[in-house]
Amino acid sequence: TPGEAFEVTDGMKNAFDRDGFLLVRGLYSFAEIERLEKCLKLGHVTKHAFDLPDGDTMNSRMVIWNHPGVDYTGLFGRCRRWLTPLKKLLGGEVYHYHTKVNMKEPHTGGSFQWHQDYGYWYKNGILFPDLLSVMVAIHKCDRGNGCLKVLRGSHKFGRIDHVRIGGQNGADPERLKECQKVLEEVFVELEPGDGIFFHCNVLHSSEQNHSDRKRWVIIPCYNRMDNDPYVDHHHARATKLHKV
Known part of the structure; x- marks a missing residue:
């Protein structure tokens, strides 16, 4: 049922570990979503x-922010509906790293x-x-307006070196070509309210939007509490998350 809490089954956890992503x-x-x-x-x-x-x-x-507030965007980042599944998918308590x-x-x-989030x-x-x-x-989100694309199982490559491409960080092009030869490219087509959980080492990208439709998405990102960065940087350090 849309908007209801869900439990990560062993089969879902196995699929996430195998593919690097889980579509809900x-x-x-x-x-x-209308309220958001x-x-x-x-x-x-x-x-x-x-x-x-x-x-x-x-x-x-x-637009990107580190600490979720009390407006509706903040409620998304602190929502118990997915924080409980996150704990099982990542194997430990999480904190809000940032939302964009x-x-x-x-x-x-x-x-x-094409990039991995852990690449940077x-x-x-x-x-x-x-x-x-x-x-x-x-x-x-569909192929017509530039939906997300992922390489199934690409988190198993480990971290790939990244370089500047345009104004973005992209996976090393030569290495990427070889990755694309051996793994399936999946177009992640979503209706409003659909979500995809994906591992920080999954290679993903999206095309330009040549359609007459908007394509907006919200992406909260989480780190395990016991994986606190060893230096201060521009995103959040481990901070207790007040769930709603």
Whole structure:
């Protein structure tokens, strides 16, 4: 049922360990997503957005924050509905590392290069790849408007070196070619409220949005409490999470 709590079964945990991701339909109800979009449209959060050039004439916009507040975006980051499953998927208590909203506008939304999140989170002083992200669709995401793509099982490659491509961090192109030869590319098509949990070493990307439709997603990211970075950096250190 959309918007209801769910339990990670052993089969789901095995699938996550095998594939590096877990797709959950109806993680949030349509009414909850409408409320989130209404919150974002007020502009208090999105006024802090910045452009991400894709190196090919188009830009996506992103806004990012470290500590969830008490508005509706903060409730998303602190929601018990997925924090309990996160503990089982990552094997321990988690804290909120940061949340971002990626906004691809019609006809102008840029692509995201193939990358691993740990490819650059590693440089923030995080020793183990015990992090994951939960991407929830605010609008319908499909091939037409630049949905997420993942390489199934690519978290098993371990961390790959990353380089600057356009205004982004991308996986080493030569290494990436070889990875794409041996693993399946999956288009993650989502309805509003659907979510995908994915490991920080999963290779993922998305295409430009040439459609006349918005493609917005919210992506809270989490780290295990016992994996606190050994240096201060621009994202959150281990901080107790007040669940709602």
